[in-house]
Amino acid sequence: MLTMSLKILVPFVLILQILPIFIWMERKGASYIQDRRGPNRANIFGIRLGGMVHTLPDVIKLIFKEDIIPTRANRFIYTIAPFISMTVACMTFAVIPWAAPLTLDSGSFALQALEMNVGILYIFAIASIGVYGVMLAGWGSNNKYSLMGGLRASSQMISYELTLSLSIVGVLILSGSLELGAIVESQSANILSWNFIRQPLGCILFLVAAVAETNRTPFDLPEAEAELVAGYHTEYSSLKFALFYMAEYVNMIIASALIATLFFGGWQVPFISTELLREHADLIIHYSLLAAGVGSILGSIPLFLYKSRVRYGDARDTETKKISIAMFVLGIALVAWRLGAGEFFFEGLAAQIAAAALQLGIFIAKILFFCWFFVWIRWTLPRFRYDQLMQLGWKAMLPLALLNLFITAGVYLLV
Amino acid sequence: MFNFFDQNILNFVIWTPLLGALLLLTIPQKQNLWIKRIALMTVSLTFLFSLHLVCYFKSSSGYQFEIFRPWIPAIGAYYALGVDGFSLWLVLLATLLMPIAVLFSMGSIKEKEKSFYFNLLILETAMLGTLCALDVFLFYLFWEAMLIPMYFLIGIFGHGRKVYAAIKFFIFTLIGSVLMLLAIVYLRQEAEGSFLLDHWSLLALSPQVQGVLFAAFALAFAIKVPLFPLHTWLPDAHTEAPTAGSMILAGVLLKMGTYGFVRFAIPLFPDALLVAKPWIATLAVVGIVYGALVAMVQKDMKRLVAYSSISHLGFVMLGLMALTPQAVTGATYQMVNHGLTSAGLFLMVGMLYDRTHTRLIADYGGIAKQVPLYTFVFLILTFASIALPGTNSFVGEFLILSGSLKELPYQTILATLGVIFGAVYMLWMVERVFFGPLKKDSLKGLKDMNWREVLCVLPIILLVVWMGVKPNFFLSKIEIATQTLTETVQQNQLAKQSLKLQK
């Protein structure tokens, strides 16, 4: 039971860690795209970490805001809607593998919360349940605009769900199984075997559908400020709004995780296969740590010399200096440790764990990259009109997905 | 050629009216003169054929002029026709009354003649068919076929509450005949799937079964005869029917009930008859007295004659129930007599109606002065219907009453009471209509009978006198049939008695 609970814990913790980074990235990215500084005020003892600390007060703000329930709203549905969306969002992460399965004496130990051979279908099922949250929220808050917003959001999510599922069928054909672990396995040969190369069209379609699925930018009609104020969650305040907000970001994380696992080889380290990785795991770690130490030392120096023009008159001015000193000390320690202890020597399980750790790191890097991708799209592309959105969904992407399916099936059969 | 004609004379008699009717259809409605001529010709032709029947009727027991051909072998129905003492004179009566009816309605029916004569001819075929059928299925077919044209005649050409009367007439008879149908079906199955009457008469049925079957047949025929409680359709049907219609209805259709008793109910179920005899006789006698008494208070002449026919047919039923040769012969003879007298009376009332369009006695008074010939004929018919000796009804009534005194003493004494009341209501009507001062001016211009009406009434008057004075010519032919009937019934009853004694 322990391993089972551990397996569940890891994805959950993973999401909760990535979430604040993603929020920070979103705000920082948006500001830099809009040529402005992002959040840089909040600090703990002067350390601002480039605005990342700001998310903490954000969260606290949301929690402690006054919780207003509109009169004559359907109280039960109004309150339950955010919880549904949040739980649904978190549940999908269970299926995503974050590292190669460990070969233990008692059989392989999959490093994913739920090793289901229905895999992908599970995700889509849960995604379709997600629609409930949105609809009930829109309807529960007894406000015409939120109702319209809820309707639009749900209809959009439903129609793009179709394209989403059809676009990945190509991948399924190639990988031969719905189980995500197996899909990643099928991409393990080399960078060329990654699906975004074998399935370029599928990848693009999946990407666009994923963005639409999470109601992000080009497709974020429901929350379009201009027309529907804040869409289905206009009436929500404090914690319930926070839940919706987080649910949205979790959805995006999952979308990017899916993109990574399905098309970009999941936890596959680009050029090193798992076995290779396992043999040289100790070597790689040793050298990477070493590189990290040297890097931090070199990095701390320019930081130290940097004079910021802005004087806040409080602890923030000296922040860069304190950071640069910290980096310097850390780098020295790393280098010393690495050189002193010499190469690690893992064999058997320890090697596998080390390899898994590496793969996990790569996997997180991929997710972050795609999160950045989402943010990037959001603050560059203009918004679609509703009928254009539907037009694109039904008349453009669906045929393309079918075409892609057709081609891959044809090729697969002939080859 | 002649013996071909003689062989299936019955076919000729029965189907000529139908041919006439079909011929009528071909003539356009405008040519009503031709319609009348053709109708009259067909009907008279049928009468001629039936005369042949009379001449060549050998006075031997059993059926004459038999025609026997398998008709629907699947259900065992044969096309069997035959005439014997009972049906001969009724056939004659039907074929005689028809020309009179047609001749009379030539004057009185002015619109929709084609459908009127068509219905009449169909009615005649049905009547003749019922009388001559020896196969029960064929009998039932014609029996039902009779209703439809009569229904139309009353329904379309009648006056006053004609639709109500037509429906009532139809449904009353239908209820009875449906029960009969059940009995027929049961009997057919009993007689191994054959509908022939001869096969049926050989059947030995247990008394209880006989009782039920007899009840079914008796009910169907009792409605038609109008025995007492089931008679309310008759006055309505008669008063609302057109003259020709009520003539045929009274003349022949009522006799179907009694004929049915004679042909089916009595011979087939002797034991049940033994049990039911007193009951039906009492009902008949009640009918006689009831009919006479109610006739006394009628305001409408036709209705009075209708109730009088209930009373007269009560006599016939009494005769049938007594089952002695005299009584049954008298009953059959009385059927023919009543047919003549009541048809005659309806004819006369019809004539009055054509002239003054009212049948209420109160509207008349003292017309004897105006129409002496009409009064003379009417008086003869009145005395015939009262059964004055020398007229036909007296012979019938005498035979019935003398025959049935032994079997049903109490009923007979009550029945003779009916004779008195008969005289009362007829003379009361005659006195109110004919005698007394002629006050009403509407009657001043009353014309006497024209030649056509005299021609209609003449045969009836002649027959009334002839059948009164020289009845033997008719009785001898009926006698044989009654002889066979009473003997068969006696044997069965005796057999049963002896059986009972042994048990």
Added chain:
Amino acid sequence: MVLAWIILLPLLGALINGYHALSCRLRQQKVIHGMVNFVGVGLPFVAFLIALSQGIPFILGAEEPIRENLFSWISVGSLHIEAGLYLDRLSTLMVLIITGVGTLIHLYSIGYMKGDSGYAKYFAYLNLFLTSMLILVLGDNLLLLFLGWEGVGLCSYLLIGFWFEDKAKAQAGKKAFIVNRIGDVGFLLGIFALGVLLLPGAGENAVIFNFEYIESQIGLITVSKVFWLSAPFIITLFLFVGATGKSAQIPLYVWLPDAMAGPTPVSALIHAATMVTAGVYMIARMDFLFDVAPETLHIIAIIGASTALFAALIAMVQTDIKKVLAYSTVSQLGYMFLAMGVGAYAYGVFHLMTHAFFKACLFLGSGSVIHAMSGEQDIRKMGGLKKALPITSMTFLIATMTIAGLPPFAAFFSKDHILWKTYSHGHPILWVMGLLAAFGTAFYMFRLYILTFTGKSRVSEEAKAHLHESPFNMTFALIVLAVLSAVAGFLGLPEVLGGHDWIAHWLHLGSNAAEAHGASHSHTMELLLMGVSVAVATFAILLAFVLYRNGLEGPNKRARAMRPLHNLLTNKFYVDEIYDACVVRPIYYLSQSILFTVIDRKLIDEVLVNRSGRFLAWLGSCVSRIQNGFVNRYAFCFLLAFALMLGIWVFN
């Protein structure tokens, strides 16, 4: 075939006259009086001559009756009825009376009916009447007798209602026919009872209703039973009921007084001479049967006597000349039935003959008075007509003396014989009643004579103007009849007075038993009784003279004195009103409100026919209520049905 001609001749006359009357009426032409007279009177006269020719051998003592068999009327199975004629002494007497008196009356009515519009029709009816009377008399079996019986009833209906414009006259005709019909029903029942008795025993072609055959079967009849009563008693009782109906005895006499509505010769012929005597003839013809039923004879006697007395009382106060004569006929008939009742059939017939003569003469006399007074019948407006109508008054006087029973005239002998026979056969009470009736008869007859012919003339002026003696053809009949009524008595001269009572021996009716019984009394008693009756008659005549000599004032005063009795008598003991109240009205009420409306209309029509129709319609509507379009209800039914099926499946 000679006898047949007697019947056919009048029939022929009737047909010819009838056809002539109808065609003239239709073609609006005048009736040729000559032809009608010749046919109407001539043919009956010829019939009279033939009858005479056939009758003389009998009068001269021939025993063997003449039989003629015309044709077989009804023959069904073992029942044979022949239309045969039979002439023996009794029927010769009757035929002679009928044809004789009939011809005279025909002659008389030529004058009487001269101006009438239905002249030919009248003669046709009269001839028809003669035919049916002759059939009645000449018929050799009961059926033919009944045929004549009803025929006569028919003709009396036609003749009484001859002037049918007048409502009262038409109703009188109807009343006569219906009352006769009630009697006839009794007669019919008698015939049927006889038929039931004789039929089983009859041989293959036995003619059971012939009189001779019945006489031959008398042994079987006396012994057998009908409806648990002795056969002869029942049959004779029924026949007697028929007789009362026809001859107007107590219960059914009411039609005779009203029958006066007809023309007077009709009353003379039918209600005096012939028809009413049919009952007496029938009993005489069936004397062998009646002898065997002593109880019926006893009843007949009682009824006869009471009718005689009863009618005599009423006649005393009647004011209409014909009504008086009508009641006198009823009482004389009472006498005849009294004779029959005591077994003296011959004397009954003898009285019948004498009565025919003097009653016809009286009626014709009154006819000529009415003719002279141009239709006036009320004796209170007459008086002192002797001078104006000498012959009529003379003949009327002779007839009155006859009927009163004065010695030289016929009635004295016949009536006396009857009284003597009643007394000698041990019925003293009946004899007294008979005597009183005789007193009454003498009183009212002379009252009538005095009031009409003698005394102060109360005739109104214009009637007095054309008061004239009736023409010869009318007075001839009167004279002949008067002479006959005077002379006829001597036929039955009793031994006691030296005659050898020819008529009784000639007819030798009835079994000798009755004869033997009477012989015991001595001749002296007979003479004594004869003297008493003559005394009574003369006393009555004197009383009448005293009372009515000087007009009506005196009698009216006395009438007012004994008002209740007088009213009772003038209203004929309220008999008509009683009949009407207890017979006619209840039957009418019964049939009108109970039978017709309640049973016919309400019970059968309403309840059975309409009500059942409406019930079916109601049934239909309440079933349709289930279809109320409510979807859930249908689903519920599905569920119910499914559960039911499940239940069935589970439990077996």
Added chain:
Amino acid sequence: MSITHYLTLAIALFSIGLIGVVLRRNLLVAFMSIELMLNGANLSFIAFSRYLGDMQGQMAAFFIVILAAAEAAVGLAIIVLLFRRQGSVQSSVFQNLKDKVGV
């Protein structure tokens, strides 16, 4: 857990669905109870397929689900139409086919 347990549950669902259809006047809820009945049937199919070791049961269940989807689509379209016509979804409102009693 033996098959009877699963079947009892299936029957329970089925009868609850049936009652729902009969009881509820609102067409939508009745429609949902029909879905409930279908699910009851599905469960019995799958239970049988599990205990008979034969995949056919599941295939049948699969097709039932498809059928339910199609039926829901058309059913709801009809309900929308009914609503648009009568303004309410109460089954008591749709009584036009009622037999006019007493005509």
Added chain:
Amino acid sequence: MTILFYILSALAVLSAVAVISFRQPVYSALSLVVTLFSLAGLYLTLHAEFLAIIQILTYAGAILILFIFIIMLLNLNKDELKEQTPALWRRIVLALLGGFLFAGLWWGVKKLSGDSAKLTEGFGSIASSGKLLFTEYVLAFEISGILLTVALIGALVLAKRRLNYLPEEKN
């Protein structure tokens, strides 16, 4: 395993009862979702993963959303309040009838023997289901495809509002 069965079946029954007893259709819809989820769980215990997922995907994910769509679009809630709860006696009678029904069927079912057959490897998984679908039941599969299309078009034609104020689309 048995506890799981009892929990899930209790949940299913309760939510089923909730479906038919809630006055507001939205609540019944939601309780129907719960029923479906519990059934999906039951399917899993019966080794029918493919169907469990299909159940959630189509039933909960599509059909019920359609329901809620309809409820929301027609905002039925208001007039639902008018629907008065059926008379008490009707509910009792129905409950009795339901009980009787249940007992009858249960009586039928009771006789079934409880032994479970040996399951083949991969029983109920997507692969085996997929294989079966495309071999043995391929015809049924295609027909159901057609059926769904027909249903789609049908629903569209039925519910398409003839917008009379918009000019008829020229297609």
